Amino acid sequence: MTDPKQLDRDYDHHGDRSGARGTTRGGFPRFVPAKVGPEYGQLLEALRTVQDLAVSTSLPAEVAEAAAGKARELIELLTPHVVAEGRQTAGRVPRLPGRGSLLLMPWIIEKIDADGVRSRGMFRRFHLGGNSAAHGGTLPLLFDDLFGLIQHAYGRPISRTAYLHIDYRKVTPLNTELIVEGAVDRVEGRKTFINARLTDLDGNLLADCEALMVQLLPGQQ
Numbered sequence: 001m002t003d004p005k006q007l008d009r010d011y012d013h014h015g016d017r018s019g020a021r022g023t024t025r026g027g028f029p030r031f032v033p034a035k036v037g038p039e040y041g042q043l044l045e046a047l048r049t050v051q052d053l054a055v056s057t058s059l060p061a062e063v064a065e066a067a068a069g070k071a072r073e074l075i076e077l078l079t080p081h082v083v084a085e086g087r088q089t090a091g092r093v094p095r096l097p098g099r100g101s102l103l104l105m106p107w108i109i110e111k112i113d114a115d116g117v118r119s120r121g122m123f124r125r126f127h128l129g130g131n132s133a134a135h136g137g138t139l140p141l142l143f144d145d146l147f148g149l150i151q152h153a154y155g156r157p158i159s160r161t162a163y164l165h166i167d168y169r170k171v172t173p174l175n176t177e178l179i180v181e182g183a184v185d186r187v188e189g190r191k192t193f194i195n196a197r198l199t200d201l202d203g204n205l206l207a208d209c210e211a212l213m214v215q216l217l218p219g220q221q
């Protein structure tokens with residue numbers, strides 16, 4: 001992983017974080033890959049299935065009550081292990097779906113270098129909008145995280161998404177393997193313009209997206 005200070009001499013002067021271990025005084029924590037065993041991936045897959053079930057069931061009261069009890073047990077188990085931003089495992093395991101984060105789409109990075117990033121995966125029941133299609137709001141999440149990876153792999157410093165323009169070309173299906181791929185289009189000073197496309201495995205275009213990411217100034221969060 002590139003040292004962010006090599007990309008941005010002012011890395012430590014963005015914003016004013018606590019400086020706690022694993023974070024910086026910059027606007028973003030440093031992304032240091034986390035080392036985890038297979039049990040972490042298994043936990044995430046189980047939790048994703050719980051998410052799918054939470055949005056796709058109609059529970060009798062006694063089942064909802066029993067499930068709430070089990071959920072509280074899980075909360076008790078996990079709560080003592082909360083850590084500061086930058087030290088959590090989620091988002092720092094590039095080989096796992098969604099980099100090991102439940103927030104992110106559970107997609108796998110297939111290619112990541114200065115020429116662009118490609119990921120493969122599925123939208124699942126948890127992402128349902130209506131009529132068997134992915135919720136329109138899930139696509140910006142997929143694209144935005146891809147753009148973060150693209151500009152990091154391109155060697156650009158800390159930036160924030162200024163705008164993200166999506167054209168929805170075709171309905172995005174659930175439970176169907178898809179590809180999202182994008183690259184830097186051009187850099188103008190602090191501005192990085194990035195394009196990406198979401199397609200099915202036959203190459204049919206489902207959505208395309210153009211975004212502007214703006215490099216943060218010293219002192220900016």
Ligand SMILES: CCCCCCCCCCCCCCCC(=O)SCCNC(=O)CCNC(=O)[C@H](O)C(C)(C)COP(=O)(O)OP(=O)(O)OC[C@H]1O[C@@H](n2cnc3c(N)ncnc32)[C@H](O)[C@@H]1OP(=O)(O)O
Nearest residue numbers: 031032033091092093144145148149152160161162163214
């Ligand atoms: C170990 C495991 C691997 C990990 C490996 C690491 C990977 C890591 C992945 C992380 C992935 C997360 C990546 C998410 C990134 C977000 O999603 S960030 C969250 C969403 N975005 C935000 O919250 C941004 C909120 N907005 C802002 O903070 C500010 O508006 C901005 C965007 C920083 C710009 O403000 P500013 O610094 O005051 O800049 P400003 O002078 O207004 O504009 C600079 C230039 O940009 C232009 N501009 C600014 N906004 C716009 C706009 N909306 N439209 C057009 N032009 C604009 C201006 O016109 C100006 O152009 P020039 O005059 O220079 O030609």
